[in-house]
Amino acid sequence: MARTVLQQTDIARALTRISHEILESNRGAGDLVILGIPTRGVILAERIGQLIAGIEPGADPASMIGSLDITMYRDDLSKNPTRAPSPTRVPRNGIDGKTVVLVDDVLYSGRTIRAALDALGDLGRPRAVRLAALVDRGHRELPIRADFVGKNLPTSREERIHVRLADIDGVDEVTIEG
């Protein structure tokens, strides 16, 4: 029994708000790098980049958006079947001295973000790292919290959250199941 908790307009509204919040906390789009975590985080990062470019006239999405694969940095590699990694793409000017905003679809245990922080450390030394998540469903297992959240969804561990995005799944929605 899946229940829709965010519809297309809700997702669009949340991403617009997150984009404004990112610009507010960074005081503009200068030295900003937005890295999505595959798979759906990358699409969210691209959307946020486009929104920021629409708000700040000087901002160029191409030099701001990238993706950060964390497969090799997971702490459960040896407990699951082998996963194929995804590409990591960093904007041309790198991340040294930049403010990096990590973007993921669902924030849950926090282990993905821990892996992302390790991966980031191998790419360079950002001035600051922030975290944006479309959905925060709680149940953290590590001391990690998001700076920008689309929606807080109190869940039980048995429930499953599905984020679907038009680019991959043909529809924009967040559902909860279980």
Next chain:
Amino acid sequence: MKHLLSTRDLARDDAIRILDIAEDMSEVSTREVKKLPALRGKTVVNLFFEDSTRTRISFEAAAKRLSADVINFSAKGSSVSKGESLKDTAQTLAAMGADGVVIRHPASGAPQVLAQSDWIDAGVVNAGDGTHEHPTQALLDAFTMRRRIHGTASRGKALDGVSVVIVGDILHSRVARSNLWLLRTLGAEVTFVAPATLVPVGADTWPATVSFDLDATLAAVRPDVLMMLRIQSERMNAAYFPNAREYSRQWGLDDERLALLGPDSIVMHPGPMNRGLEISAGAADSAQSTVLEQVANGVSIRMAVLYLLLSGEREAHA
């Protein structure tokens, strides 16, 4: 994937998957920190019963970039020269806790024996066995071709319709055999060119064209890829051709033959090269030559293979 023993039984999707993962691995070698933590705490043994520097250091670099611990075991000066059997060597390595074994052996089939035995429960990578196969070399060659042909849009692509001419000692070459199976799987057309004495019995049953005349083949095929094999003097204990100069004149890639190739054709060599014998210095150093790319890509391919074999649970789908 539990072992990589041969390219003959590699499915097309699996081959493309390895090449795609190698694309991701090659990005690592361009960064500041050239290391991934994926195989932290795993032990890879390089078990070399035959001399090889390039392949061994390539596997060593690959394992180290994935944070695995590497033990190098070469048969010379080891207990093997005192008469230890493969079984005892394997059990010794198992007792030391090896997770992966990279094996090169002069006997065709030795890696298979090791993989199918219950002596050791480790992932086995064939790094060259006799005149049988050398799968990671074929994978890195295919990777190099794919990159030259498709550039940054390589991911997910195969080599359909690419024409490959492989010249030299087909008889002794495991590189030629592994390349044949893999290239056919990926959709390429393969032509072998060699002196009649260096074509193995049964080559007519292979899915490849066999020719004895390099100039005629180059004119007829107009290859996208020309791969020169090394004349392996250590295996030349019979008179396969009159002398080196005659070989070079008939089957070597010299500057005139290089000039006849199309500007987009690439020249490959698995190394080490005998300059002036099978390949001229001009051809080896030309812009069409991929010799150094092949070395760099070798590390990426071996990282991909080690990652696929050794990360993940060692589930029982053997």
